[in-house]
Amino acid sequence: MTSNGKPKVAFFDFACCEGCQLTVVDSLQTHLDLLEAVEIVQFREAISDRGEDYQIAFIEGSCTRQADEERLRKIRAQASVVVALGACAHTACVNALKNLHPLEDVRRWVYGDQAEWYDTYEARPISAVIEVDAIIPGCPIDREEFIRVVKALLLGKKPPLPDYPVCVECKLKENVCMFHIGKFCMGPVTRAGCGAICPTYGDGCEGCRGFIPAPNENAMKDVLADAGLTVEAIMARFTMFNTYLVSARKADGEERR
């Protein structure tokens, strides 16, 4: 805590696009009161300060190399609360698409002769390396959810994380289901919290918020097949944002967040 009793907050990024941090900046513009309640000591994308004394750490991005593990552990050792900010940190997001290919090929395709200059291994969520106290899913995060999570943390409560699917929010919005207009949607197995924004704007959910607990993968595959998708196209729907989760579920046969 600072001398004025405000919790000190820091933002960190690993392999990611920094779109979630940008969404944070965006949300704070309309919630200036939150800025009064905390002291931001480090936020490379937005400020020049780099304080190392903080209690709440928001971590964006995936762990994709050895050096990331050390940095993650250092942050964990300092922070009393660690929040995974966005899909890259939560599920490894599109970063895990490279896990579908042999790593030597991945490096060679992109960097050719210089492949060995670039250190990398399979992309993983930060929870594969350190304990995570709260999650803000999504690619990018939902700005209102970010505010809700921060408020809960400031009140000392566990931030809410919806365990029901996007379909619930979609129905509450009274949207016409994408499957009724010849489109495809991952809403039935995807964690809600975004207000079903994609179907609301006419596009099927791509699953960026990760799966609900115990998703019925087979039923989802049947629905997509009945709607006309090939086996390859169905797998593509599952792996676009969730390669890591699909492989992890396959590996240990149990549901993961």
Next chain:
Amino acid sequence: MTTLNVNVHYVTRVEGHGDIVVDVKNGQIKECRFEVVEAPRFFEAFVRGRPYYELSHITSRICGDSAITSRF
């Protein structure tokens, strides 16, 4: 004569991690480097074998600040 040693351990307020190293001795630049130290993500590999309709949705995740241009 100027002697200068600049070592910016990551530039702030931008997307991406970059360090700046400048070494000037007696008015002469000995070293001037911009180091891109962030983790490579391998987008060219991400898009291999994916359906065409996914591509712009994947590449828009190259950079959150310029998602629209990254799409193309």
